[in-house]
Amino acid sequence: MPDQPQHVINPAHALQHVRDILKAQTVERELATRSAGPRGQLQIDLLKRQQRGLLWREINRLHPADIAFVLENLPLDERHAVWSQVGSRHNGAVLLEVNDAVREGLLAWMDDDAVFDATDHLDGDEIADLVPELPEDVVPGVMERLDPLRRHRVESALAFPAGSVGSLMELDAPAVRADVTLDVVLRWLRRRGHLPPGVDMLPVVDRTRALRGILRLDRLLTRPGDEPVETHMQRDAVFLRSTDTLADAASVFERYDLVAAPVTNQHGQLLGLLKVEAVVDHFQALGASGLLSQAGLRDEEDLFAPVWRSARNRGLWLALNLVTAFVASRVIGQFEHAITQVVALAALMPIVAAVGGNTGNQTLALVIRGYALNRISDGMLRRLLLKETVVGLVNGMVWGGTMALVTLAVYGSPPLALIMFAAMVLTLTVAALAGAATPTVLRALGQDPAYGSAILVTGITDSLGFFIFLGLATLFIVN
Amino acid sequence: MPDQPQHVINPAHALQHVRDILKAQTVERELATRSAGPRGQLQIDLLKRQQRGLLWREINRLHPADIAFVLENLPLDERHAVWSQVGSRHNGAVLLEVNDAVREGLLAWMDDDAVFDATDHLDGDEIADLVPELPEDVVPGVMERLDPLRRHRVESALAFPAGSVGSLMELDAPAVRADVTLDVVLRWLRRRGHLPPGVDMLPVVDRTRALRGILRLDRLLTRPGDEPVETHMQRDAVFLRSTDTLADAASVFERYDLVAAPVTNQHGQLLGLLKVEAVVDHFQALGASGLLSQAGLRDEEDLFAPVWRSARNRGLWLALNLVTAFVASRVIGQFEHAITQVVALAALMPIVAAVGGNTGNQTLALVIRGYALNRISDGMLRRLLLKETVVGLVNGMVWGGTMALVTLAVYGSPPLALIMFAAMVLTLTVAALAGAATPTVLRALGQDPAYGSAILVTGITDSLGFFIFLGLATLFIVN
Numbered sequence A, B: 001m002p003d004q005p006q007h008v009i010n011p012a013h014a015l016q017h018v019r020d021i022l023k024a025q026t027v028e029r030e031l032a033t034r035s036a037g038p039r040g041q042l043q044i045d046l047l048k049r050q051q052r053g054l055l056w057r058e059i060n061r062l063h064p065a066d067i068a069f070v071l072e073n074l075p076l077d078e079r080h081a082v083w084s085q086v087g088s089r090h091n092g093a094v095l096l097e098v099n100d101a102v103r104e105g106l107l108a109w110m111d112d113d114a115v116f117d118a119t120d121h122l123d124g125d126e127i128a129d130l131v132p133e134l135p136e137d138v139v140p141g142v143m144e145r146l147d148p149l150r151r152h153r154v155e156s157a158l159a160f161p162a163g164s165v166g167s168l169m170e171l172d173a174p175a176v177r178a179d180v181t182l183d184v185v186l187r188w189l190r191r192r193g194h195l196p197p198g199v200d201m202l203p204v205v206d207r208t209r210a211l212r213g214i215l216r217l218d219r220l221l222t223r224p225g226d227e228p229v230e231t232h233m234q235r236d237a238v239f240l241r242s243t244d245t246l247a248d249a250a251s252v253f254e255r256y257d258l259v260a261a262p263v264t265n266q267h268g269q270l271l272g273l274l275k276v277e278a279v280v281d282h283f284q285a286l287g288a289s290g291l292l293s294q295a296g297l298r299d300e301e302d303l304f305a306p307v308w309r310s311a312r313n314r315g316l317w318l319a320l321n322l323v324t325a326f327v328a329s330r331v332i333g334q335f336e337h338a339i340t341q342v343v344a345l346a347a348l349m350p351i352v353a354a355v356g357g358n359t360g361n362q363t364l365a366l367v368i369r370g371y372a373l374n375r376i377s378d379g380m381l382r383r384l385l386l387k388e389t390v391v392g393l394v395n396g397m398v399w400g401g402t403m404a405l406v407t408l409a410v411y412g413s414p415p416l417a418l419i420m421f422a423a424m425v426l427t428l429t430v431a432a433l434a435g436a437a438t439p440t441v442l443r444a445l446g447q448d449p450a451y452g453s454a455i456l457v458t459g460i461t462d463s464l465g466f467f468i469f470l471g472l473a474t475l476f477i478v479n
Helices: A012-036 A041-060 A064-072 A076-083 A088-097 A100-108 A112-120 A124-133 A136-144 A148-158 A182-192 A217-222 A246-256 A276-294 A307-333 A336-341 A344-372 A378-411 A414-444 A453-476 B012-036 B041-060 B064-072 B076-083 B088-097 B100-108 B112-120 B124-133 B139-144 B148-158 B182-192 B217-222 B246-256 B276-294 B307-333 B336-341 B344-372 B378-411 B414-444 B453-476
Strands: A201-205 A211-216 A260-264 A270-275 B201-205 B211-216 B260-264 B270-275
Touching: A012 A041, A012 A064, A012 A076, A041 A076, A064 A076, A064 A088, A064 A100, A064 B246, A076 A100, A088 A100, A088 A112, A088 A124, A100 A124, A112 A136, A124 A136, A124 A148, A136 A148, A182 A217, A182 B217, A201 A217, A201 A270, A211 A217, A211 A260, A217 B182, A217 B217, A246 A260, A246 A276, A246 B064, A246 B276, A270 A276, A276 B246, A276 B276, A307 A336, A307 A453, A307 B344, A307 B378, A336 A344, A336 A453, A336 B344, A344 A378, A344 A414, A344 A453, A344 B307, A344 B336, A344 B344, A344 B453, A378 A414, A378 B307, A414 A453, A453 B344, B012 B041, B012 B064, B012 B076, B041 B064, B041 B076, B064 B076, B064 B088, B064 B100, B076 B100, B088 B100, B088 B112, B088 B124, B100 B124, B112 B139, B124 B139, B124 B148, B139 B148, B182 B217, B201 B217, B201 B270, B211 B217, B211 B260, B246 B260, B246 B276, B270 B276, B307 B336, B307 B453, B336 B344, B336 B453, B344 B378, B344 B414, B344 B453, B378 B414, B414 B453
Parallel strands: none
Antiparallel strands: A201 A211, A260 A270, B201 B211, B260 B270
């Protein structure tokens, strides 16, 4: 590691550096092979060994998070070359940092012993995070090799459901008593010799380990040492329960600007600490998945995954999309008679559907967001539905009016223009309703309200838009 | 504030509590008015005063972030009643917490003196955050009332561009020297009497305030007091520059699990600290805006904004959507002759467009995300374009084949089925390209690649889908 403060805004330069080395080495090997001829194998082997040495040095001075970034962004062959040179002291940390798709590939390149070595350099909490991602047949071997204390930590962390605060908390939570002085706390910390990093407070507990408050480190460090913890502890501190979800914890951290929070069991007894890094990871992943899940992509995709795998990852929702599109197509099929008579209907109907889809998706985005931020209570839902419907109605009148004028200009038919207006008003109103109702229904069914909902809403608004527009036309202008 | 640890997972209960009080008070007033008759005005005024007292107590014991949540989720009349009871000691903090749309409304209800009182309870950094949101004519008055130290802090924070690390950093950054012992640091902190909360380290600087490293508080607290800072400081600590963007800082915090980072000027001299709370807020806002901006909603919308304002907020992109839909409609208009001859084309064409739109939006989501995470370098762009195109091609063959069979089953026409297949393959391939190219072009033009891009991509894929399908049909089956 370098010996001075670093300004590493973007690991892309590390990636570029590694790629440059790999490219230069390939050229070097080719030249050597050509000049050495068929008998220079020894020479070439020596060169390869030197090259691996250089790669090893350049990679292992990076932070594990940056090694992970480099690996994620290399094509498979280069990724393999780099991974084989990552030292075992970094292996475990890198496996924790890479995304699921890439991790799967890296693990496939490791034999059991390499996995064991990787876990040797992780602490209990970290192993617990990694274990669910390991191939099942390796897990017993990993657990066996742990010393009793670490094994106990891993097992207690694994006892909590994935994504709960309990499964993510730091178990090393040094707690103090309220009746001792600050100086006693300072002396005790020196004797203890270590504190979890990234924490800005110590939990205060009573004799039964029941949480009584927290002592912030800035208080501990700045207040007179002969005063008791009692005087300086914060009694109304926010705590979490081990059964809380990370999503709930994240909104608590965001709301109260926390760096760490004590975690208790159901009886209010201290179990550990949740640190803000878990929350930052959560929000980061959420921002990413919000975008992807609406488009029907559940997993973070390996940018360099084989094509067939990427195609499969996207196939499921494309299939659903095909079904909704087919339904819309059958709706149109019912009105073929009308279209044969007034062919302009075929050209105009996609406008109604497209604008309806957009309106529905705008409402959808607002509602999904409301749910994600716990903003929509049952009482508020009715109000929101009403408001979105009215907004749809207003926009329908404004843009329906506009489109009616355009229709009149292009086709010169007042009845057609009137039908365009009526269809836009109706469709936009219904679209706003569909945008609010879809995530609500998905949520009531226990599904993630964001996942694939854009495809459903678009499907609904397409079919309805076609039905309304062609239906009105059939009623009023086709004979 | 309550006197024991709190488990406040969801401020929704606070909201419900406030709404219950408001509802009960309305009923109470109505009953009193009815029973008191026209002459009981005094009695009713007394009741109103009592009610305001109760509301005041219940609201002001909440955390400012929870007051903000309650205000954001109340309709305008109730919001006004509650805001008038928020104490001036909380006013400023609440204004900082509410979203832009709601803040605007709250400020409109305050006279200049109320704004002055609100800022009296904020420190320099916070005032600097609030000033850009205040009505311009109030700002000079606010600045005038500040004592010289706070005014200096506000002015230096305002000197940095909005969204830069400099504009968001904490200016109170106590720094230590490398050649003193840990015990000297501890004694100095006691004399100093305060430390910024939520920080887990002290910057180490030399005589010229150049950053030399950091001293983590867990080290300071657990290592022998007679050893020098030099021995325990972390030399390769990551630092930020005041000109870095918050987005860059956030990715640094996420990558290296930071709680606070030193901020320097261009000469490496310490200016302040950036705390993780700024990063959490950033990620939270990003997750929210990612969803909204794709649907063409720039601003966080006040859920209870008047309908006309909501309609206007969404109108811009609806208008763009109308334009793209109109273009698609004109594309169809060019093929009216084909549709008159084979009316099934009208029913089938939306399938091609819909599935194309979905494919384009999947690629779009992946690419926007790649840009947001700095994952797409120029060299990688070509690779990515190629891969997405191939994925589109593969999906086109799979789902195009499926749709060809369905078309054959429904319409019994092999030529129509073949055209369906060819159109799907072509459209999905082009759609993947459009999904990758649109955010890339927006970005090259200096625009946010996420903002409204879904509307553009859908517009492109619609027009292209119709053109390809109807064009092929005209070439091969219409005569």
